[in-house]
Amino acid sequence: MKFLRMKPGHGEVLIAEGDVELAEDEELLIEEFRRQLDLGMWAAGPERTSAGRREARMVKAFEEIPRDAERVIFFPRAAGGA
């Protein structure tokens, strides 16, 4: 599983990577996931629906991420614009 973060002036950055089946990796991923949410990021995982369409799953806790998810994308929290 890869954690990517969108960054202004750069595009996405790989911030963590690991195998959720390995306890050590999972712990590292959980720690990074919490850190990103504490920084004010939103997290989403792109996935395919049963109808075959692609959509995103917004996740607020590490447990909500499907175990087979390949990546989770972190992006700045939405704010109302002008």
Next chain:
Amino acid sequence: MLLAIIAIGVVIVALLWDLVLPSVKTAVARHRARRAIIPGASYDPGRERRAEQRARQLLKSCVDDEEWGMYRDLGFIRVWGAMARAPRRGRLGSDDPRAGAPYAYLIYPHKPIVAYLPQTRELLNEYCVEFPDETRPYGSALLPDSDDVLAKWMALTGDERRLISTANMHLPGRQVDPKQVRRDLWRLGQWERERLRRTPQAPGEVAAP
């Protein structure tokens, strides 16, 4: 005699030294300044372009082929609304028959999301929303265009209600020109027809007139 010549020479050198010294000092200082290594990050004019290229690849890998093609060819993505009722227009009542009609959004980079009714092409609202990164890693809080579109797409398809409730809602025309949106909807219609025409048909299937 020799002593007098030497004395005159010394006086001449001393006088010239006063005249020449400032320009020699300036020249040395300029030379040092030219050779000096300036600390800090230098401006990279290609950074934004590379960031956008990365963002486009990420967007392409996340959305449907149809949505990617739409963005590549038209510059925006249409996302169908998933809530049971279409967003209500400010001046229309809840009993308006259009309230339950299928609705969709147009996602533009760094512009408000525009909600509309595909059947009538009526514009409903503008939703002004931003994803500012206050850490400003390269001096700007703005994501690359395609990352902004992807962030809106993920937030809309993942949790439409949350995004819409976060955004500032305005009537159409506040920031996005309604004429431009109607033109974009017409372009979208043309683009979809062309795409359908190009799609290979299954054996026995008859093309639409």
